[in-house]
Amino acid sequence: MRKIVLHTKAAEKSGVVIENGEIHEYVIDRPGAEKLTGSIFLGKVERVDQGLDAAFIDIGQERSGFLRKEMVPWCEGKLTTALNIGQRVIVQAIKEPVGNKGAPLTANVTLPGLFTVYQPFAQGKLSFSRKLEVEKKAELESWLEQEFESSEGCIIRTAAGDVAPDTVREELRGLRDEWKTMEQKEINQPCCLWSEPSIPDTFIRKFPATTIQEVLIDDANTSKRLKEKFPSLGKRIRWERDVEGKLPVSFSRLQEQIIQPLVEMNNGVSLVIEETEAMTVIDVNSHKVKERSFSNSQALDVNMLAAKEIQKQIRLRNLSGIILIDFISMKNENKEKQLVSEMRKLVKEDPTKTNVFGMTRLGLLELTRKRESASLPSLLTNPKEVNFTDETAVYRLERELLQRREAEALIIAVHPAFMDCKKRLLSEPISSKIPQELFVRQDADISGYQIELEGSLDMIREAVQRRGYHVDNLF
Numbered sequence: 001m002r003k004i005v006l007h008t009k010a011a012e013k014s015g016v017v018i019e020n021g022e023i024h025e026y027v028i029d030r031p032g033a034e035k036l037t038g039s040i041f042l043g044k045v046e047r048v049d050q051g052l053d054a055a056f057i058d059i060g061q062e063r064s065g066f067l068r069k070e071m072v073p074w075c076e077g078k079l080t081t082a083l084n085i086g087q088r089v090i091v092q093a094i095k096e097p098v099g100n101k102g103a104p105l106t107a108n109v110t111l112p113g114l115f116t117v118y119q120p121f122a123q124g125k126l127s128f129s130r131k132l133e134v135e136k137k138a139e140l141e142s143w144l145e146q147e148f149e150s151s152e153g154c155i156i157r158t159a160a161g162d163v164a165p166d167t168v169r170e171e172l173r174g175l176r177d178e179w180k181t182m183e184q185k186e187i188n189q190p191c192c193l194w195s196e197p198s199i200p201d202t203f204i205r206k207f208p209a210t211t212i213q214e215v216l217i218d219d220a221n222t223s224k225r226l227k228e229k230f231p232s233l234g235k236r237i238r239w240e241r242d243v244e245g246k247l248p249v250s251f252s253r254l255q256e257q258i259i260q261p262l263v264e265m266n267n268g269v270s271l272v273i274e275e276t277e278a279m280t281v282i283d284v285n286s287h288k289v290k291e292r293s294f295s296n297s298q299a300l301d302v303n304m305l306a307a308k309e310i311q312k313q314i315r316l317r318n319l320s321g322i323i324l325i326d327f328i329s330m331k332n333e334n335k336e337k338q339l340v341s342e343m344r345k346l347v348k349e350d351p352t353k354t355n356v357f358g359m360t361r362l363g364l365l366e367l368t369r370k371r372e373s374a375s376l377p378s379l380l381t382n383p384k385e386v387n388f389t390d391e392t393a394v395y396r397l398e399r400e401l402l403q404r405r406e407a408e409a410l411i412i413a414v415h416p417a418f419m420d421c422k423k424r425l426l427s428e429p430i431s432s433k434i435p436q437e438l439f440v441r442q443d444a445d446i447s448g449y450q451i452e453l454e455g456s457l458d459m460i461r462e463a464v465q466r467r468g469y470h471v472d473n474l475f
Contacts, residue, residue: 063102118175122153279322407454
């Protein structure tokens, strides 16, 4: 069972999932970062490309969306027989726009609920989870065939098997009414007809209703709205004035932990997590327990514990794409298979699709995780700046000054650490090697060094006096 904690009063909305007393998932929703995926639009056909067998749809956004023929459920022949230029059509974004390309669209619109997904244009298609009991499936199928028109359809989720059929029917009718209300809007221009906030709505629906113990939310009005939208969760949704006080750590402390690449475990083993453009690499570091060598069994035990923490961190940080894990070496194929099996078991707890491929020839465990949004470390931190070391900067300055011949004098600002490094590296002053006169001042607010001014000796002396600099001529 899991507890969901929602902080919605601040401009940056936050959602947290607590399982077994620990935070396993954290999402944020910031103003201006709204997603198109899942939103439903009234669109206007701008162009039908017969070569691509696709249409470009104006959806009221900066770039037109892209609708392929296979995404139009009522199209049986050429796309030109189903869509005409200027025609208005209701579509849904299935992915975010990338670069100068618009959002990919589908005309098979879906309205999701906790137990079902309503599809107004599914042409009578009814889909059921394979995990549903035969009796319940038959009962629901019979009701749907009587209730739905030939143009409609729906998907019955696995979670429907844990509730009464009446609950499923109630939700489907609610989604159907929501669609009819949307369809009846008198709007002519392309625009967004329906969208759902990532927090709290989409976040709550991400998890099977039967696995949610309670939902705590800090806004009374939002709490009331959620109870109306998700009646099956009504008794488990609760308004709490101070939701942050119900967390194991504060939001600020949680963010500080998430951006750290080093994760210390209780057994002396640590994880080092590094994201790159191509992949994420995780190293299981055992340097604190290296005074004793590991047997294969001991290495497996440590790796099993590390695997559990790794899965938690992957989910908590929302790491995705290719992930390589360098576990403690085990020179035993059976032990490696046990570790891979354990990892596959652990990733099943993650609602985001994850595939574990096994060990590479280099002994790295390889897995992929579906990319749904940017990782939290990339959202919370600035891109890393690549800076020269003080040693490199000292030699660069020396070389730069030796090459300058035009000016009589220069003002140079240097960081105190740079000055200390220069004294340690160069026994002979740079000023003795060049014809120019140097005026060097220390400034803790700069990085490395800066050549601030160059010119005649009189001009530089006047500038030093006017600015009140304390300078050193011997450098």
